[in-house]
Amino acid sequence: xxxxIDTANLEQIREAYDLGVLDGVTTNPSLMAKEGxxxxxNQCKHYVDICNIVKGDVSAEVIATDYKGMIKEGEELAAxxxxxxxxxxxxxxxxxxxxxxxxxxxxxxxxxVFSVGQALLAAKAGATYVSPFVGRLDDICEDGIALVGxxxxxxxxxDYSTQVxxxxxxxxxxxIQCIEAxxxxxxxxxxxxxxxxxxxxxxxxxxxxxxxxxxxxx
Numbered sequence: 001x002x003x004x005i006d007t008a009n010l011e012q013i014r015e016a017y018d019l020g021v022l023d024g025v026t027t028n029p030s031l032m033a034k035e036g037x038x039x040x041x042n043q044c045k046h047y048v049d050i051c052n053i054v055k056g057d058v059s060a061e062v063i064a065t066d067y068k069g070m071i072k073e074g075e076e077l078a079a080x081x082x083x084x085x086x087x088x089x090x091x092x093x094x095x096x097x098x099x100x101x102x103x104x105x106x107x108x109x110x111x112x113v114f115s116v117g118q119a120l121l122a123a124k125a126g127a128t129y130v131s132p133f134v135g136r137l138d139d140i141c142e143d144g145i146a147l148v149g150x151x152x153x154x155x156x157x158x159d160y161s162t163q164v165x166x167x168x169x170x171x172x173x174x175x176i177q178c179i180e181a182x183x184x185x186x187x188x189x190x191x192x193x194x195x196x197x198x199x200x201x202x203x204x205x206x207x208x209x210x211x212x213x214x215x216x217x218x
Contacts, residue, residue: 003023004185006167022054028111051081059087060077065093095122099125109128110129129163130165135169165186169186
């Protein structure tokens with residue numbers, strides 16, 4: 001499974017990349033705003049800065065919600081860097097835009113997916129990735145991981161090439177559950193990725209090794 005980091009923070013992206021496990025980045029308007037990135041020109045520069053760190057797929061989201069606007073923004077974003085994947089919302093005009101981009105060889109990430117039906121339409125339109133939002137479904141007492149598993153099963157059954165990119169990952173347990181569900185990608189906060197390192201037996205074992213070494217070697 002691939003690891004993407006879900007942030008616009010360059011320091012966190014560098015830390016994840018230096019760890020040696022980072023395959024890509026996802027961003028959205030909220031994450032850009034959180035970092036104080038204002039204005040189209042500054043946002044475009046920030047996307048390029050991210051691409052220069054990661055050398056992997058970087059999802060850059062369109063702001064427009066109409067077909068023509070999505071096409072204009074998507075083509076501009078795709079032209080910024082070869083690693084850019086145009087992130088498009090799962091609405092009617094978004095599906096139409098994904099079909100257009102697919103025909104032009106522009107890779108896409110269909111975002112804000114909350115049902116198998118939405119994932120089916122995204123795949124038929126030619127989306128590179130589809131992003132079911134795990135945490136947001138959990139927030140309303142629905143099973144986000146179960147949705148990931150159902151989409152994976154459908155894509156395998158019908159042999160769709162669209163990759164399942166599990167999004168809205170809140171914690172380390174979500175990552176493990178996404179692995180078990182067969183997700184192709186999990187996009188996570190840095191804390192969730194680093195959380196995979198934590199185990200009390202690792203800490204206890206290392207402590208014992210060091211104590212034994214110091215007892216023998218002084």
